[in-house]
Amino acid sequence: MTSTTNTKNINLTLKIWRQKGPDSKGAFETYHADNISTDMSFLEMIDVINERLTLEGKDPIAFDHDCREGICGMCGAMINGRAHGPEKGTTLCQLHMRHFKDGETLVIEPWRARAFKLIKDLAVDRSALDKIIQAGGYISANTGGAPDGNAIPISQETAEKAMDAAACIGCGACVAACPNSSAMLFVSAKISQFALLPQGKPEAMLRVMAMVKEMDKLCFGNCTNHRECEAECPKEISIVNIARLNREFIKSALF
Amino acid sequence: MLLDAKIPGGQLTGKWDKYLFEQKLVNPSNKKKFNIIVVGTGLAGASASATLGELGYNVKTFCIQDSPRRAHSIAAQGGINAAKNYSNDGDSIWRLFYDTIKGGDFRSREANVYRLAQVSNNIIDHCVAQGIPFARDYGGLLTNRSFGGAQVSRTFYARGQTGQQLLLGAYSSLMRQVGAGKVEMFPRREMLELVVIKEQARGIVVRNLITGKIETHAADAVVLTTGGYGNVYYLSTNAMASNVTAAFRAYKKGAFFANPCFTQIHPTCIPVHGTYQSKLTLMSESLRNDGRVWVPKNPGDKRAPGQVPESERDYYLENKYPSFGNLVPRDVASRNAKMQCDMNKGVGETGLAVYLDFEDAIKTHGKDVIAKKYGNLFQMYEKITNENPYENPMKIYPAVHYAMGGLWVDYNLMSTIPGLFVLGEANFSDHGANRLGASALMQGLADGYFILPYTIGGYLAGTNLQKTTADSPEFKNVASGAESRINRLVSINGKRTIDDFHKELGSILWEYCGMSRNTKGLLKAQNLIKELREEFWKNVIVPGSRNEFNQSIEKAGRVADFLEFGELLVIDAMTRKESCGCHFNEAYQTEENEAKRDDKNFSHVAAWEFAGNEKEPAYHKEPLVFENVEPSQRSYK
Numbered sequence: 001m002t003s004t005t006n007t008k009n010i011n012l013t014l015k016i017w018r019q020k021g022p023d024s025k026g027a028f029e030t031y032h033a034d035n036i037s038t039d040m041s042f043l044e045m046i047d048v049i050n051e052r053l054t055l056e057g058k059d060p061i062a063f064d065h066d067c068r069e070g071i072c073g074m075c076g077a078m079i080n081g082r083a084h085g086p087e088k089g090t091t092l093c094q095l096h097m098r099h100f101k102d103g104e105t106l107v108i109e110p111w112r113a114r115a116f117k118l119i120k121d122l123a124v125d126r127s128a129l130d131k132i133i134q135a136g137g138y139i140s141a142n143t144g145g146a147p148d149g150n151a152i153p154i155s156q157e158t159a160e161k162a163m164d165a166a167a168c169i170g171c172g173a174c175v176a177a178c179p180n181s182s183a184m185l186f187v188s189a190k191i192s193q194f195a196l197l198p199q200g201k202p203e204a205m206l207r208v209m210a211m212v213k214e215m216d217k218l219c220f221g222n223c224t225n226h227r228e229c230e231a232e233c234p235k236e237i238s239i240v241n242i243a244r245l246n247r248e249f250i251k252s253a254l255f
Numbered sequence: 256m257l258l259d260a261k262i263p264g265g266q267l268t269g270k271w272d273k274y275l276f277e278q279k280l281v282n283p284s285n286k287k288k289f290n291i292i293v294v295g296t297g298l299a300g301a302s303a304s305a306t307l308g309e310l311g312y313n314v315k316t317f318c319i320q321d322s323p324r325r326a327h328s329i330a331a332q333g334g335i336n337a338a339k340n341y342s343n344d345g346d347s348i349w350r351l352f353y354d355t356i357k358g359g360d361f362r363s364r365e366a367n368v369y370r371l372a373q374v375s376n377n378i379i380d381h382c383v384a385q386g387i388p389f390a391r392d393y394g395g396l397l398t399n400r401s402f403g404g405a406q407v408s409r410t411f412y413a414r415g416q417t418g419q420q421l422l423l424g425a426y427s428s429l430m431r432q433v434g435a436g437k438v439e440m441f442p443r444r445e446m447l448e449l450v451v452i453k454e455q456a457r458g459i460v461v462r463n464l465i466t467g468k469i470e471t472h473a474a475d476a477v478v479l480t481t482g483g484y485g486n487v488y489y490l491s492t493n494a495m496a497s498n499v500t501a502a503f504r505a506y507k508k509g510a511f512f513a514n515p516c517f518t519q520i521h522p523t524c525i526p527v528h529g530t531y532q533s534k535l536t537l538m539s540e541s542l543r544n545d546g547r548v549w550v551p552k553n554p555g556d557k558r559a560p561g562q563v564p565e566s567e568r569d570y571y572l573e574n575k576y577p578s579f580g581n582l583v584p585r586d587v588a589s590r591n592a593k594m595q596c597d598m599n600k601g602v603g604e605t606g607l608a609v610y611l612d613f614e615d616a617i618k619t620h621g622k623d624v625i626a627k628k629y630g631n632l633f634q635m636y637e638k639i640t641n642e643n644p645y646e647n648p649m650k651i652y653p654a655v656h657y658a659m660g661g662l663w664v665d666y667n668l669m670s671t672i673p674g675l676f677v678l679g680e681a682n683f684s685d686h687g688a689n690r691l692g693a694s695a696l697m698q699g700l701a702d703g704y705f706i707l708p709y710t711i712g713g714y715l716a717g718t719n720l721q722k723t724t725a726d727s728p729e730f731k732n733v734a735s736g737a738e739s740r741i742n743r744l745v746s747i748n749g750k751r752t753i754d755d756f757h758k759e760l761g762s763i764l765w766e767y768c769g770m771s772r773n774t775k776g777l778l779k780a781q782n783l784i785k786e787l788r789e790e791f792w793k794n795v796i797v798p799g800s801r802n803e804f805n806q807s808i809e810k811a812g813r814v815a816d817f818l819e820f821g822e823l824l825v826i827d828a829m830t831r832k833e834s835c836g837c838h839f840n841e842a843y844q845t846e847e848n849e850a851k852r853d854d855k856n857f858s859h860v861a862a863w864e865f866a867g868n869e870k871e872p873a874y875h876k877e878p879l880v881f882e883n884v885e886p887s888q889r890s891y892k
Contacts, residue, residue, distance in 0.1 A: 138427035153395030
């Protein structure tokens, strides 16, 4: 089957969260999305609505987005209560309208978490995630002093596991999906990447302490094993990483 | 005016070492006295910011996204080249240099390209030290894959997410410097103007995208790492926010713009599927390692791919270019795809696509091996098209991808404005008329980690810089100019949306200044763009108000600049009366329809100087001198 033979147009009702700014009161507004091609991405559908609002002299819906190929981590919203919508392992920009039914009503809301302040409509401030990385999400290697790339052999298995963790795009869906607004999956992905690799070992203990401390300071909640983060992560980062973070944390606290 | 690239004398292989030794240095304890602004946080900007911070400079870094980690380098998929020769297939710095010069169709500078090849190995070492999970073989050593335009395997990769991993490496080093207080980060800021005082770049004017407030920032030098201008075509593989504004505003302040018509059209992208489409998605060139490109032999054959027997398939790249096969450079692959479609041999609903088929690779290596190499790309393809590439061949078509052209820089990576440095895709220097795959990541990181940190020291140590502050009259003047431009945009209250103008500009350029160009079409494009620009300033709608988070204002400013820049691109294409690399002028082709260069008249960089609004820009040349390689008709047969 080809996409063209599957293509059709559908009509949807959208209830979208509109909020002028962080201190204004927000509310849902209803929009009709008519004649939407099922080959469109979710964000292209919002583009269509925004073009219409602009022509009607109304304020378009503010939403963050950039690469539109699922890698920059800039887009994201809750669709019917699910981060990035109903498809597994998919960012909002890669969610296509073929996954929705004609006549459906969709409720679209921003990420909601204490650590993510709302900017406008669907756009939120996720700079807290950068602050966690600043606290220790790096290997302290200044430019210029590195040994040959092949000086340290790393088993393929280890490199692959590190890569699985490193695939995190920092979109914040894990935080939005978590009932506690915890950033544990995000933090554990970075901790795991570096804890697995020999290059990351010298700072491993300092890193885990600093990042967890910063996470707590920024008002992210605790992990209580709901696994919502893993279910909604568009890069399907596993909660095995959270177990590894906990192990690293205990090691660091004990020794 | 002939431009002086300030290339050091001596043998090609010793130029960079000689330069490093002769360059003036800033004493380690004096570095903290200098302030540097970096605009952009892609590979070049993040690596430069981090390294300058490590050296001890005070750095202010700006990006338009909510976090520096989101710059569009993140979307690069395939890999990064280096002359390590880990594959033992005869690679060397000289070969990487030669392949890059030849791939660029002899329109880049020998000295810059050689230096790029020299530092390529340091990049891999540094990235490994940062914890980037490159692909490894079973013994734990780094492994390579092949890319277009080379007959050696020299591309390092992290699955299909190499750009993401390299950017996150540079980002983490940048965050470390932010944490250490050496770099101050300003996300969600868009540069609107460059501030030039006494012919020196001394700062920038930015819009705070959350509050809408105009801010001024002063420094001793400004580094632009603001990427390419591919979005002038509306549909491209670039991110939605990628734009020409920072570079174009610098051009209007006196920085020359070099070779704007050298815009790479990438052969392996997902074909266009509807008028609402907002961007095109690239499928990594690495897929051409195992995928075979074909179309039906008979024009108008509309059978499903599985029903076209082997004998009726035309593997046109393998047939026409037996030694490089599916791995010919991007410009050659794109042009051939267009030629097949022009002959009515294109496939799919629109006829504007060719097949990229993995059937044989899956038969030979097994599905698991292919999935391991390209799994995320296959998944992305299926998400977008709803077709399974393990079962049906992919459909691909060329799309605008990378800008080889950019602001003119000398060997120091400094533009024609003293103190304004330009790195990465935003400059023009290394890729000539066509960039080879896996070279963009190499150049961005070479510029940021290993070149600028040295060259900027020479400028700062050897220049008399008077004290200036961001609230000086010069800054206030430029800021009020930026403000009145925004006021003008929001007060037009016309009837046509910003995107609508942008789409029309894109279709004009794609039609007349795309994969194939001719003088008549280019003249037509120039007039159409002028008319469209006039209409824009009378009839655009920019909703909302100035002092708030207003994405329409952001877009309007960018499209306004694209409408001026698009004309510059067309003028450059008209002036270059030859074909080379990506620039294919129909009047100049070989009997086999390959690009035919005119080395006698066009072996130069075309650098354009702004001469005033609605005036033809002034044309300057930097002659290209080839002392070490013999420019030849490129052959990939």
